[in-house]
Amino acid sequence: MASRKDDVQAAIPAESLATQYTRVRNATVDLCKHLEPEDYVVQSMSDVSPTKWHLAHVTWFFERFVLREYSKTYDWFNEDFDYILNSYFYTIGGVYPRPDRGLLTRPTVNEVVAYRECVDNAMLDLIAEKTGDKDFDFLIEVGLNHEQQHQELMLTDIKHVFSVNPAWPAVNPALTPPPIRQAPPHEFRNGPSGIREIGHRNDSYCFDNELPRHPELIVEHQIGSRLINNGEYLDFIRDGAYSEPKLWHSDGWSTINREGWTRPLY
Template sequence: MASIGNTTAAYRAPAESLADRYSRIRSTSLAICEPLEIEDYVVQSMPDASPVKWHLAHTSWFFEQFVLKPHARGYTPFDERFDYLFNSYYQALGPMHQRPRRGLLTRPTVNEVVSYRKHIDDHLQQLLASEDTADRVGELVTLGLNHEQQHQELMLTDLKHLLSSNPLLPAYRPTTANQVWQPVEPTRFVSFDGGIGEIGASGKHFCFDNEMPRHRTLVEGYALADRLVTNAEYLEFVRDGGYRRADFWLSDGWSTVTSEQWTRPLYWSESLDAEFTLAGLQPIDPAAAVCHLSYFEADAYARWIGARLPTEAEWELAAARSHIDGNLLRDVATSSLHPRPASGGEKLRQLFGDVWEWTASPYVAYPGYRPAPGALGEYNGKFMCSQLVLRGGSCVTPADHVRETYRNFFYPQARWQFMGLRLARDL
């Protein structure tokens, strides 16, 4: 029987209990909110984004629905009406408030949502302190924490879109980085032999169900760029008329470009020398990884340069022995929250962090995949249609959340997430 997540005791760091990890991750969500004003919590800038207040409530709703209600004896819900307000897409749990209308929820107030979180945290910690239930709910709590980390990334990307919609272009947080731009080395391609390899999670450590089962796959010989495509490189595509030439674009991509009147990456200024960031409007660093590209834009650039996007199998096989490190979200107050230039001496740089890397692979089930029964089976499986896989994590992905088997997925026209690309070539 498939499960939504899989975990063993080996996954937990020896120095951190599940209760401590719960406290740390839940506190990170509130730390993300520290720079905000009360008005920032409520507004929804587009249907794909959600208000910060909704993220804070929904992640608590998840623990209430899947851990506390089934497993905490005598548990009393904070407010039964929240079952409807903060359900996201779990049809098995009943009706839900329409996603595009989440920004209309001025009530409950932010203070009430914070009280709701405290209510959930108090009861969850009591549950974890009970030896007879801690082991039984450990897998569900671990899943809930990984779910919360996904929403922490969404909080930052949704906030960026929200603030960019304001003519004042306010900063979420002022930058402390010194702008010392260094020239980037030319791209090198690293070759990999073809053959049969294994991808997917083994199940020995936590993973989402869409990462399993581990299975064999055949790849031909290929090469991957040693780093991500930079702003300067993408700017050449823009200046060469890339957004005006249909021959580089997939049919749906060209339809999107023309209907949406795209002329450059999301958040770039018309002058092509500045971009909106979580630190406000900033000059574009030529050596940093280009970001906020749709799949259509990434694919068009690859065609223009005479390359292609990697498949997810190629990416994972190449990343299998790499150390998971990079420009990821660690401490909210000190993390860059923006892509950086490539650094380090590894053969393949920037595999983790900076930007999610589009692959050419559709988001479909691995051989032998079966969704879990019940509501938790809706977590991943029902979205395996019309979306593409991204790999590697971004500058706002929590550092202990990503892994080489992690499969992110978005529709090809989406670009408000930190999305970029790495080139691939056939051998």
């Protein structure tokens, strides 16, 4: 018997691949609508990538792995991008070092915008032609999930870029902070030992590191009833936890002393 969830899902018409593509690509650009050109270029630490690089890299995925493989007419927008925008595919050529992405003044923001438009036009033509081919559709799904992963990275990274600016610019000044709520009491709950199935469980999209689904032995444990919140991190720091060896395993305590840490900014 179909569940209520199935009924609801059946009532929503399936989104075409072209609509999905346009929705995800537009959402990426929408995240940048309050940024100024200078904001797109800065790399405030080695783990951060400039917004401009993210916008171009997710586009490169479609150019390199879809257009180049499937289109008979598409020509490279700029062949130099292949090296600059490759992030980890060592099997297809060199990778420009991540810590140096903030040194790239070219391509400019305008060139990246033009690159996105060029690839999007070619992609929508190709989707109209190829949709229904199982391998092609799957590749687009991978590309769109990859782009959504980078949407999260873009937000994390631009927040770090803004955090080093004493004027504290906002990624979206129109957003107001959520109301302050009292967290429910925290408690530790006992979990029994046993064999559990872990990994992705149905046919919907997942990344390869979520597979294969397999049994795993879980030993007896305790787990918090909810996540630790920022207020509790602050209480922990203010209570002098970073000078109290009894609260740390020996490796953690050695690292705290070696690095001179007094709060979790690592």
